[in-house]
Amino acid sequence: MTDSPKPPKHKPWSDIDLNRWRDYEEIKTDSLWLYSNRASGDGHKLDYHGNFIPQIATQIFSRYSRKNDIVLDLFLGSGTSAIEAARLERRCIGVELKPELADYVRAKIDPELLNRRIHVVQGNSANPEIVPRVSGILRQMQADHAHLLMLHPPYADIIKFSDRPEDLSNAPDAGSFLDGFETVARHGFELLAPGRFAALVIGDKYANGELLPLGFWCMERMNRVGFKTKAIIVKNIEGNEKGKGRTANLWRYRALAGGYYIFKHEYVIVFFKPK
Template sequence: MDDPEYAAFSDIDLRHWKSYDDLITGTLWLLGSRDKTGPHVGDYWGNFVPQIPNQVLRRFTRPGEVVLDLFSGMGTTLIECRHLGRHGIGVELNPDVAQRSLERIEEAANPRGVETAVLVADAASECVREQIREQLRRWGQESADCVILHPPYHDIIKFSADPRDLSNARSLEDFLRGFRRVVANARDMLAGGRFLALVIGDKYASSEWIPLGFECMQVCREAGLQLKAINVKDIQGNEKGKGKNENLWRYRALKQGFYIFKHEYIMVFRKV
């Protein structure tokens, strides 16, 4: 645990470690409601709360470093990159979403004048590596200093009609095959010794709990990434599913003997 190099991966000043009381060091992440400051809006169905990339970037990157998000969606990670002074590369399959995210990112405060790029590409393809490398080279870098992966939770939310979209994978096996290719790309792009965060939840299919999170975790471990943490984040704070709906789900759960998802995972890996 006591890795002398570790402190070099963030700008946390350990002489004043007590002043970082908002940085989470436990495995239970109670983030509460969504941070809606600046251009962060919760209107993209399936985006994560900005507090997730905020926590990850502050623990595992330094200002001026490069963060790669291979499922960048509406750009939550890239907006946080701007706020925190990290360069950001996003990869998003859907060109409309990529364009809208760029407009939103442009609205974010950028006090350190960092660069942001959104590549329209399939994160599972081989050619995406060259596109990312080219972007890195433009910034004088060879690799990314941190990777964030927030894939579709298989078919829970359909993001597009594109067959390369992982939310259109016809089976869990197909989804994991695609995800494996994304993880291989992520690993290749990540600098040695640095960190990757996977944000993922589980799902139900035909009344059975499918441990998607652990399946994806296994893919990362098989790719040679060292598991550092399985953090559990509560989704209580979500605005949706409250009130009447919440009661209906409670009733159904009691009647049919299942549990309602109230958590997802933020798993942390290191490329050793």
């Protein structure tokens, strides 16, 4: 007589069957993520300076959402979250400030999914009007709330994404950047279902010889709006590296001369919204 298989055991926010926990070798549970390259194919490409590697979305979506769940990304950029949501059979609402980029992402999405399972909204995530706009789309999708929140803001002014004043990369100083980020985080908090998760992808910066820990400051702003911190993951930035050779040597010289370290990591910080 063979044992009858156990019924799946999973959390309400995940499809991982805890009875088969040994079978999920590809799912990370350690807080140090080292990737030697960026995943490509399935619609993913390095077509936008400042996009995150698809593996971040793969890991976070696989652990913290279920099939057909709605992922809300309030800094959609070139659409990595939207493409990965489609691939993993999640739904997605993404908000991006730049109209030409929003159009570009729409063109990358399978027309069968666009405006049904995948929605690309052009707008300012720091403007309060984004909450009723996204809520309206959630209602069309027969949902009250999103099930997972992704936030990958500009790392202050490290990369300037546009000339628009509402663009967080144009905030005049770190304090204004953090205030703008906190407003977006508050909108995300309102739109996310209680008991669900949020992931913030962010790196730090140097200014005037001083390290500005944007990652920890943004984490603290997330806590201010009500999110509880679940994990701080350190991820290498090897997969996005472009400068090699002479430029790398120049940075090494500057680091030695200035007494600082060259950033080789960024953070993926995981939060939950209490029930």
